Amino acid sequence: MRKIFRLRRELIEVGERRDFSKRVREEGNDEISDLAKSANWMLSSLERSSEELKRYAAHLEELVEEQTVKLREKERLAAIGETATTVGHDLRNPLQSIINIAYLMEEEVSSLPPDKREVLAKWMKRLRDNVAYMDKIVSDLQDMTRPLRVERREVRLERLFMDVLDDLKVPGNVRVNLKINPGAEKAATDLLILKRILHNLVNNALQAMPDGGRITIETSVSGGHLEIRVEDTGVGMDEETLRRIFTPLFTTKAKGTGLGLAVCKRLIEELGGDISVKSSKGMGTTFTLSLPIYDAGEQGKQAQ
Ligand SMILES: Nc1ncnc2c1ncn2[C@@H]1O[C@H](COP(=O)(O)OP(=O)(O)OP(=O)(O)O)[C@@H](O)[C@H]1O
Ligand SMILES: [Mg+2]
Numbered sequence: 001m002r003k004i005f006r007l008r009r010e011l012i013e014v015g016e017r018r019d020f021s022k023r024v025r026e027e028g029n030d031e032i033s034d035l036a037k038s039a040n041w042m043l044s045s046l047e048r049s050s051e052e053l054k055r056y057a058a059h060l061e062e063l064v065e066e067q068t069v070k071l072r073e074k075e076r077l078a079a080i081g082e083t084a085t086t087v088g089h090d091l092r093n094p095l096q097s098i099i100n101i102a103y104l105m106e107e108e109v110s111s112l113p114p115d116k117r118e119v120l121a122k123w124m125k126r127l128r129d130n131v132a133y134m135d136k137i138v139s140d141l142q143d144m145t146r147p148l149r150v151e152r153r154e155v156r157l158e159r160l161f162m163d164v165l166d167d168l169k170v171p172g173n174v175r176v177n178l179k180i181n182p183g184a185e186k187a188a189t190d191l192l193i194l195k196r197i198l199h200n201l202v203n204n205a206l207q208a209m210p211d212g213g214r215i216t217i218e219t220s221v222s223g224g225h226l227e228i229r230v231e232d233t234g235v236g237m238d239e240e241t242l243r244r245i246f247t248p249l250f251t252t253k254a255k256g257t258g259l260g261l262a263v264c265k266r267l268i269e270e271l272g273g274d275i276s277v278k279s280s281k282g283m284g285t286t287f288t289l290s291l292p293i294y295d296a297g298e299q300g301k302q303a304q
Helices: 004-019 031-109 114-145 155-166 192-207 239-244 260-270 296-303
Strands: 153-156 174-180 185-190 213-222 223-234 274-280 284-292
Touching: 004 031, 004 174, 031 114, 031 155, 114 260, 153 155, 153 260, 155 174, 185 284, 185 296, 192 260, 213 296, 260 274, 260 284, 260 296
Parallel strands: 174 213
Antiparallel strands: 153 185, 213 223, 223 284, 274 284
């Protein structure tokens, strides 16, 4: 009789402490010890279930945290979006009128005596550069948020790369390699949107190589996608920077806005593509754009 009381007491203890790793004593070879064995069997199964529950709860907590971060990011973007639309709209007109006035002033300057002309021309250039910079911020803010109309058509990639490089005025100490691999000469996409993306990537590459280096732009077909890689031999990035580069307003540059890559990500997703990056500090960086493949048959059908 004492054995059954002990078993009862041990089981009550387990229940009260909710410690399913405990086992009751199984000594002897009678009905009570059989009962104790069954109780232990149940306890080990309870222990396993409770471990599983703990793991599941931890996983749920992680998921909730992840979703909360995403939600906060969405709210932040929505707030940026609202501000961007208003600020962008309000700034566009005065900016345009500064550009027009600067143009008129430049005409006037050309009729001044050479010594005055030189000084004023320098100031005019600074004015123009700063207005262009403000214009870029307004465009980036708008690209981040406004609804886009994607107009797909045949885009010859080499020509597009040359245009982007021309616009950005690559300095003499930067070598440029273009590698267009067979089957990856064209894209069926929106020319202007793809140009904005490449503009941002090549600009970043140039800014990452203040003492010169090499930019390689290469296209290929891989895994049923068109890939465009923009590679530089610049300063590269550490893990922490890499983790944050697509976050709006993240920048490590004194005169950066931190919108370039956030815009790239949004735009490439609008084109049905994706962007990824590999980088190592001091060695350089490669951004890879992946786009739906160019299908000559499909393009022909659309053109008809
Ligand atoms: N090719 C690159 N090499 C090294 N670091 C880079 C490169 N591209 C981007 N980065 C890092 O990512 C950050 C974010 O880039 P992003 O283009 O979004 O903003 P930004 O260049 O700082 O400013 P802007 O809005 O004028 O483009 C940069 O500040 C830089 O630290
Ligand atoms: Mg940039």
